[in-house]
Structure formats: structure tokens, C-alpha cells
Amino acid sequence: MNTDSVFVERALINGDWTPFDLDTVKMLMTIFDVDRSGTIGFNEFAGLWKYIKDWQNVFKHFDRDRSGSIDGGELREALAQFGYNLSPQLLELLQKKYANQAATGRGPAPGISFDRFVRACVVVKQLSESFQKLDSDRDGWIQINYDQFMQTVLSLP
Known part of the structure; x- marks a missing residue:
């Protein structure tokens, strides 16, 4: 981890005062390192900060029970409003993948912080956009080989 990721990780705090997940920090740095220098400059960080503030408003909107985390129903509603109508099986998988670690003491509440x-929403968006690029006839099915699939998935930030 470089010094920029340490700085960004320390600057970004969840509503419960827990630090941001390192994988989320890395994903955000990839998105906002627009000059691909491997570091986040002031203007890039300013863009990242605005992005986080906008997402905080989205999170507050969908955290209907004000628990400080997103449960399965809230996640389903959020993704549906973003235009992603995932099957119950995919929603459950997504919820399990991004669920907080076991809540203990002062740790995060159950659900998704x-x-x-x-990160979950950005990943769904990136995967959906990648799929749409490969679904040339827009029928919801793609015919690709293993190399094409791996190139698509591994090229995601």
C-alpha cells in the first residue's frame, strides 16, 4: 500500500467512525487517479471527496431504518432505483459478499456499511456496463470465450 492509499484511507471514515475498507479505498483511488500517475493529487482528491459526499446522501436516503447500515431490502430498493433489477439469488450473493464483518462492540452494525x-454499487455498475458492451444484440445473452471473459473482468478497476 502506498502513502496515498494510507492518506485516503485515513481521510475517509464511515458514519460510525470506522475506517474505510482498504479494497474500497483502492477502487476509489483507481477511479479518481485520472492522470494514471499512481497517486492522488489535490484536484483528484477534491473530486473524490465530492463523490463521497454525494454517496453519503444516497446512503442516508436508502438507510430507511437509520441503522447506519444497508439491509437486504434497502439494497434491493437502491439497486432497483439505479436501474439494476437483480434476481433474489444475486441480491443475496451481493449482500453476503459486501456485508460487514461480525458486529462486535463498537464495530459496524449488521448489514452493509x-x-x-x-463499492457494491460501483461493482454492479462496472460489471453491468462490461456485460452490455459484450451483449451486442441486447438480448441478455453473450457468447464469449474464456480469454474474452477474463480480459473483461480483469480490466475492471
């Missing part, structure tokens, strides 16, 4: 919610 703010930082992991952002």
Missing part, C-alpha cells in the same frame, strides 16, 4: 455499499 457505507463504504462497502459504495
